[in-house]
Amino acid sequence: MSDKPFSAACERNRDPILAVLRDWFADRRRVLEIGSGTGQHAVHFAAALPQLVWQTSERTEHLPGLRAWLDEAALPNTPAPLALDVGEAWPRESYDAVFSANTLHILSWPEVEMLFAALPAATTLDARLAIYGPFNIGGRHTSDSNAAFDATLKARAAHMGIRDTAAIDVLAGKAGFDLADDLALPANNRLRLWRRMR
Template identity: 70%
Template sequence: MTGKPYSPASDRNREPILAILRTWFADRLHVLEIGSGTGQHAVHFAAALPHLIWQSSDRAENLPGIRQWLDEAGLSNTPPPLQLDVTGAWPADRYDAIFSANTLHIMAWPEVERMFAALPSVTSADACVAIYGPFNIDDRFTSESNAAFDRDLKMRNAHMGIRDTAAVDALAADKGFDLIDDVAMPANNRLRLWKRRQA
């Protein structure tokens, strides 16, 4: 099959992310990936973690490309991708894990808020949320390359930008999710894990 969308960054970061998810998602069953992009992560992680049902999702314009990747791989644990805009309707199913990569800096901040606000309605009582991407710490860039990336983002669209860990943690905590791990990743990225607070 030709013409599939392709992200070189997804190929570069998939193994470091997978190394962490093997532990974090070892006892998980049903993952919702928010913003699956090309679909490369969905195929790679679902193949490597066959105990999981990996539910991809994205905005409507990205679904055809994701379907190409899923159809070519032919995995039994990757259902068709869901149409999901964080400001719109969310799935009726419940998931015990959420994964998202390189999305928070693309969304406008109100969209980030909306995403976290929706998490309690789509997650089980013991759910965890894993998010990968660049983050600022104490409102400071962690590298010159991240500062340059942030400038590029804002030139593309003023609403984009690298998010601060404290601000994101506050959103998560307000919706009942506490940060339990934060792993430094290659290329000045981080993989951060929140767990749903027990009632």
């Protein structure tokens, strides 16, 4: 379909992320992806990990483009996408894994807080969480390119910005998730992995 949205970044980062998720989600069954964007990650990961039901979600205005990718791929393990705004009602289903890519720096900080606060009700007691994107460490940018990107984000909208790992870990801890790994991936991004503590 020529009208499908397209993200070049998704094409570049999907395989390094998948290499991690193959192990991290190896024994998982139901994944909720928060902020599925174009849907490129979803169709790539769901095709490579057929044991998973990969549940996409997005804000209502982005659902048509997401559906275009899902419909074209026609995978048996990608149900219809959910309309999800982190500050509104979440799905009543329970997931044993959650994935999100390049969302925390787009959301406002109160929305980031709401995202983590909603996780306990949406996940099983042994759930795993994986979040990909740029992060600051110790209040500092990890590269010149990330500093430039952060400035671009803040010029675009004052509520945007690269988040600090320590601040995110506090929110994850409050939600009952313990950091298991923090992996450096290409293009100065990270894939951070948490385990829900029973």
